[in-house]
Amino acid sequence: MSPALALVIAGALIMLAVIVGVALRLADGHRRGGGHLRFDPVDAEGSLGSRATLVQFSTEMCARCPQVRRMLSSVASARDDLAHIEVDLTHRPDLSSRYRILQTPTTFIVDATGAVRARFNGVPHPNALTEALAGV
Incomplete structure (x- = not known):
């Protein structure tokens, strides 16, 4: 492989990594739909x-x-x-697969019936959190 081709491949990989990193950074903390998930309060020993x-x-x-x-x-x-x-998923790793948690912190907004109405991966933006709570 020529040095020029190796340099082009390395540059393309760096650009791809930067694009993926920026995309993940922009998505961090934004509201997503809850899908059809239901949260069981027994999993958290709370109400x-x-x-x-x-x-x-x-x-x-x-x-x-x-x-x-x-x-x-x-x-x-x-x-x-x-x-x-x-x-704490450290002590309950089974919940990460049940609720499809891929990163921490992850926050769910759950209504009184246990339906997940919104989900935030990373640190939630305060305005998005307020809007999601208003919709419940």
């Missing part, structure tokens, strides 16, 4: 809020999870009809 519940999936080694915990706790404490539940 659902009367209107909605903020379910945070985290791990012990997650660097951004404490930030999300503080944000979700403050949102839930400001309203009586909201609850905040944290599920």
Whole structure:
């Protein structure tokens, strides 16, 4: 292989990596639909809020999870009809496949019946979180 061809291939791989990285970064923290998932409060040993519940999936080694915990706790404490539940996937790895969790933190907004109404991968943007809660 010629040095020029190797340089072109290396440059193309670097560009591909940058494009994928930027795409993942832009998608981080944005609201996604919940699909047809239903959250079972028995999995978290907690109870659902009367209107909605903020379910945070985290791990012990997650660097951004404490930030999300503080944000979700403050949102839930400001309203009586909201609850905040944290599920540690370190101790319950079976839940990551059941709820299709690929990264932590991941946050679900669950209505009073357990239906997942919205999902956030990464740190939720406050405006998107407020909009999602208004829709429940």
